[in-house]
Amino acid sequence: MTFFSYKNGEMHAEGVALATIAAQVGTPFYCYSAGALRAAWKEFADHLKGMNAEVCYAMKANSSLAVVRLFGELGAGSDIVSIGEMRRALAAGIPARRIIYSGVGKKPSELMAALEAGVGQINVESSYELETLNAVAGQLGVKADITIRVNPDVDAKTHAKITTGRKGNKFGVDIDLAREAYALAGKLPNLNVVGVAMHIGSQLTSLDPYRDAIVRVRELVTQLRADGHKIDRFDIGGGLGIVYAQEKPPAIADFLAMVARETAGLGCALTFEPGRRLVGEAGVLVSEVILVKPGAAKTFVIVDAAMNDLIRPTLYEAWHDILPVRERPQAATIRCDIVGPICESGDYLAQDRDMAPLAAGDLIMIRSAGAYGAVMASTYNTRPLAPEVMVDGTRFAVTRPRPSIDELLSAERFVPWQEPVKS
Numbered sequence: 214m215t216f217f218s219y220k221n222g223e224m225h226a227e228g229v230a231l232a233t234i235a236a237q238v239g240t241p242f243y244c245y246s247a248g249a250l251r252a253a254w255k256e257f258a259d260h261l262k263g264m265n266a267e268v269c270y271a272m273k274a275n276s277s278l279a280v281v282r283l284f285g286e287l288g289a290g291s292d293i294v295s296i297g298e299m300r301r302a303l304a305a306g307i308p309a310r311r312i313i314y315s316g317v318g319k320k321p322s323e324l325m326a327a328l329e330a331g332v333g334q335i336n337v338e339s340s341y342e343l344e345t346l347n348a349v350a351g352q353l354g355v356k357a358d359i360t361i362r363v364n365p366d367v368d369a370k371t372h373a374k375i376t377t378g379r380k381g382n383k384f385g386v387d388i389d390l391a392r393e394a395y396a397l398a399g400k401l402p403n404l405n406v407v408g409v410a411m412h413i414g415s416q417l418t419s420l421d422p423y424r425d426a427i428v429r430v431r432e433l434v435t436q437l438r439a440d441g442h443k444i445d446r447f448d449i450g451g452g453l454g455i456v457y458a459q460e461k462p463p464a465i466a467d468f469l470a471m472v473a474r475e476t477a478g479l480g481c482a483l484t485f486e487p488g489r490r491l492v493g494e495a496g497v498l499v500s501e502v503i504l505v506k507p508g509a510a511k512t513f514v515i516v517d518a519a520m521n522d523l524i525r526p527t528l529y530e531a532w533h534d535i536l537p538v539r540e541r542p543q544a545a546t547i548r549c550d551i552v553g554p555i556c557e558s559g560d561y562l563a564q565d566r567d568m569a570p571l572a573a574g575d576l577i578m579i580r581s582a583g584a585y586g587a588v589m590a591s592t593y594n595t596r597p598l599a600p601e602v603m604v605d606g607t608r609f610a611v612t613r614p615r616p617s618i619d620e621l622l623s624a625e626r627f628v629p630w631q632e633p634v635k636s
């Protein structure tokens with residue numbers, strides 16, 4: 214089902230014309246389709262029936278409270294990587310016990326906040342963190358349920374900046390050192406080992422790296438049990454890719470069937486932490502053309518969304534499909550760069566793109582922007598964060614309004630000098 218489509222020549226999100234939202238909210242803005250979010254969730258949920266498994270939505274992909282709440286109401290837990298995200302999960306109604314706390318560098322104060330809130334599972338990534346967590350749990354008089362995230366050293370065949378399961382990546386405990394780490398965890402009185410975790414990268418378009426990683430971790434589970442550890446859960450992580458251009462990511466059904474096959478007989482409950490796959494194609498960024506500047510070498514279409522709103526094109530050389538909001542089926546195309554107003558040459562949304570000619574005032578829609586779009590935005594050049602809108606059927610809600618520049622400025626102070634307090 215397509216949730217963003219032309220109707221009478223105008224691009225709609227479900228039953229609402231994007232031009233109508235633009236007129237009310239201004240541009241740029243992010244727009245999410247509740248129907249698309251539900252459909253992505255349903256695909257997971259339908260194929261998980263009969264499996265001993267749960268889905269903890271990795272909200273780093275899109276932490277809009279409205280989005281997290283929608284998944285929570287459908288039965289999702291949450292994978293978080295900061296106390297800010299934990300607060301979002303709780304605010305959105307996710308029960309603390311359904312929250313998994315991941316992350317390569319958790320401070321003692323953050324571990325304490327997580328234990329105080331009662332998060333269900335902490336995925337530990339080093340021996341140092343095991344000791345720290347044990348000490349913090351001891352102070353609070355609680356026992357922390359943990360897994361150790363192992364780094365299985367497989368090539369996820371994705372962009373170098375978002376691969377996480379190779380020896381050279383900072384993530385997890387090297388699989389060759391995992392038994393030692395578990396031995397330590399087993400001796401620490403305030404930790405309760407419940408399982409093992411992995412996460413090998415993001416935007417994966419092949420099942421092979423997952424399979425290789427699962428096979429390695431499966432062998433480890435057997436060894437760990439022989440060592441006397443209770444390994445009841447296997448957290449597979451997230452990472453399943455989406456379509457930006459011509460990619461052919463695995464169907465969720467095939468992915469889950471493969472995981473079920475490879476973990477059959479292991480006797481572990483499974484956890485999945487999808488982020489991008491649940492939200493990526495359910496969101497777009499809408500922007501207005503400010504002007505078109507023909508240059509000697511290139512034509513620049515200068516729009517009011519910029520790298521501060523969507524950093525993926527310049528950070529990962531990512532390709533996002535861009536369509537005019539008013540349909541232009543017959544128009545001959547021109548080759549252009551679609552760029553923002555920021556003073557950096559890296560400020561582009563597309564380079565050398567063939568587009569129907571655009572003019573000042575035209576609206577464009579940047580597709581597959583629901584994941585790692587708004588969450589990675591900044592206020593660089595003192596540009597207020599783009600608002601977020603959710604469409605459901607024929608209605609829409611502004612779930613995060615555009616802050617005014619006054620609000621941005623009022624968060625700051627003119628040099629409020631202080632004498633340092635001597636400790």
Ligand SMILES: Cc1ncc(COP(=O)(O)O)c(C=O)c1O
Pocket residue numbers: 271273274292315316412414415416450451452453486487488489490
């Ligand atoms: C531990 C962990 N789980 C889940 C995810 C979600 O990844 P994705 O959005 O690729 O599904 C990430 C991010 O890559 C992660 O670091």
Ligand SMILES: N[C@@H](CCCC[NH3+])C(=O)O
Pocket residue numbers: 273375415416525529584585
């Ligand atoms: N931010 C990345 C994904 C990182 C995944 C987080 N571990 C992207 O936009 O593709």
